[in-house]
Amino acid sequence: MQGKEVKWKTFFSETGAISQFTGWFFHEFLRPRYEFREFLRQCFVIGYKSLPLIALTGFIMGLVLTMQLRPTLVSYGVEARLPDMVSLSIIREIGPVITALIFAGKIGSSIGAELGSMRVTEQIDAMEVSGTNPYKFLVVTRVWATTLMLPVLTILSDAVGLYGGYLGINIRGVMSLDLYINEVLNTVVFSDVIPATIKTFFFGFAVGIIGCYKGYNSKKGTEGVGRSANSAVVLSSLLIFIIDLIVVQITDLMGLN
Amino acid sequence: MDTADRIAEKPVSEPQRTAVLEIKQLKKAFGSNVVLDDFNLAVYRDENVVVLGRSGSGKSVLIKCIIGLLKPDLGSINVLGEDVLALDHDGLDHIRMRIGFLFQSNALYDSMTVRENLEFPMRRHLKNMNTDEVNERVNEMLSNVGLLHTIDMMPSELSGGMQKRIALARTLILKPEIILYDEPTTGLDPVTGREISTLMVEMQEKYKTSSIIISHDMKCVKATADRVVVLVDGKAHAIGSYADIRQSADERVKQFFE
Numbered sequence A: 001m002q003g004k005e006v007k008w009k010t011f012f013s014e015t016g017a018i019s020q021f022t023g024w025f026f027h028e029f030l031r032p033r034y035e036f037r038e039f040l041r042q043c044f045v046i047g048y049k050s051l052p053l054i055a056l057t058g059f060i061m062g063l064v065l066t067m068q069l070r071p072t073l074v075s076y077g078v079e080a081r082l083p084d085m086v087s088l089s090i091i092r093e094i095g096p097v098i099t100a101l102i103f104a105g106k107i108g109s110s111i112g113a114e115l116g117s118m119r120v121t122e123q124i125d126a127m128e129v130s131g132t133n134p135y136k137f138l139v140v141t142r143v144w145a146t147t148l149m150l151p152v153l154t155i156l157s158d159a160v161g162l163y164g165g166y167l168g169i170n171i172r173g174v175m176s177l178d179l180y181i182n183e184v185l186n187t188v189v190f191s192d193v194i195p196a197t198i199k200t201f202f203f204g205f206a207v208g209i210i211g212c213y214k215g216y217n218s219k220k221g222t223e224g225v226g227r228s229a230n231s232a233v234v235l236s237s238l239l240i241f242i243i244d245l246i247v248v249q250i251t252d253l254m255g256l257n
Numbered sequence B: 001m002d003t004a005d006r007i008a009e010k011p012v013s014e015p016q017r018t019a020v021l022e023i024k025q026l027k028k029a030f031g032s033n034v035v036l037d038d039f040n041l042a043v044y045r046d047e048n049v050v051v052l053g054r055s056g057s058g059k060s061v062l063i064k065c066i067i068g069l070l071k072p073d074l075g076s077i078n079v080l081g082e083d084v085l086a087l088d089h090d091g092l093d094h095i096r097m098r099i100g101f102l103f104q105s106n107a108l109y110d111s112m113t114v115r116e117n118l119e120f121p122m123r124r125h126l127k128n129m130n131t132d133e134v135n136e137r138v139n140e141m142l143s144n145v146g147l148l149h150t151i152d153m154m155p156s157e158l159s160g161g162m163q164k165r166i167a168l169a170r171t172l173i174l175k176p177e178i179i180l181y182d183e184p185t186t187g188l189d190p191v192t193g194r195e196i197s198t199l200m201v202e203m204q205e206k207y208k209t210s211s212i213i214i215s216h217d218m219k220c221v222k223a224t225a226d227r228v229v230v231l232v233d234g235k236a237h238a239i240g241s242y243a244d245i246r247q248s249a250d251e252r253v254k255q256f257f258e
């Protein structure tokens, strides 16, 4: 019983601390001074760093999904619907979530480790005494960068995934790229794309804020840095699923399904 | 802003021993862990005060309170005529320009070159300084520490002693009037430690700074101290010249010299 109580206590205090940290973001991001250069640098670093990995996983995801779906559709005699199935699954669900999870693994952990080591080696303190608000310089720029970059990466991953789907269809069948694109565009409508894109902003925000929170509050010592990176990935992955769950409820209620 | 100018502005009739930094009845606790309790200290112009204390006795906490990184629970801190605890954000930034801080772990920015590390405080504090002035100042400080050739290197490419010197150059870059050194020689070999101590004394003479030096390296203490303060149980347990403290009969002071 004792142990359980302690766990609940840390759960609530952690939730409170993260909320406060997030509130701080909304408090700070509108006020000058704007660290625009650092923001651009972070966009470049964050986007560029995860690009190859996300493209590769997107491609494999599309290919494998197609190959896995084919036997079922064949058994129902609706093989022709394969492009529809693949494109809807990728755009509505698998693309955003897989990309966000890869992003959390790659970027969430690197932000957690980077800020964590800056914390334990007093670089964050050094910034503060050098007339710089470290929260603005480090956290606000990174959270903006992840929030804006993940949607872009997701669109890219979707596109590569759809191409993987095209190749997957052509392993066992024959379909021209023109026809495939046509099928996809006929199936996918705005009400598929918009909620799927909107949720990626939230995913990106979650990855950024959790990575920064964990790093910024890192405990002393190198093991503290490792723990920050690790728990940033675990927590932001969990949040991605929770946000996904909430978004699907909302779109369902709005009749967008 | 130049240090020499600022000193020249002071009235000539000012008494010789002006306290540039005065700490009164400082108290700081983290939860139930009382780190500093009724700590008092004054630092005079052009003076090096060494704070001796065991690991975990609150030395870093003390100087972090001075520069406003930590908020003490009670007491007052007066730096260069300003009450640090009453300052608003801009006031605090302003006073921080006049205080240099050498961090225990150097705190060099890993993602920046040596040049960018040195430029950072200038670009942030003195927004209207032009590029030539910035470059000149960077070169001046790097030659002071004898590391001009490392200007385009990353901190990770430098040895511990070199990193310490670069950190010292960055601390000096705004020509502060007061410098707070957090264990400047800890973790260095004796030879490098001696070099750093010598460099600190040289810089103090060149730029006429006053400083608080935290250390438990007796060689460094001997080389740099005008006065020594022994921090025990959150209080200034003993204050005196190096010779006085060295000869003290007090058990809690003697342990540092064993």
Ligand SMILES: Nc1ncnc2c1ncn2[C@@H]1O[C@H](COP(=O)(O)OP(=O)(O)OP(=O)(O)O)[C@@H](O)[C@H]1O
Pocket: B030, B033, B035, B053, B054, B055, B056, B057, B058, B059, B060, B061, B062, B104
């Ligand atoms: N941010 C903080 N939160 C909670 N406790 C802290 C914090 N900073 C320091 N302490 C505690 O204050 C005490 C003094 O720490 P401090 O870092 O000042 O020691 P120190 O004298 O500098 O030791 P060292 O020689 O190891 O650097 C320690 O018990 C430490 O656990």
Ligand SMILES: [Mg+2]
Pocket: B059, B060, B061, B104, B182
């Ligand atoms: Mg310390």
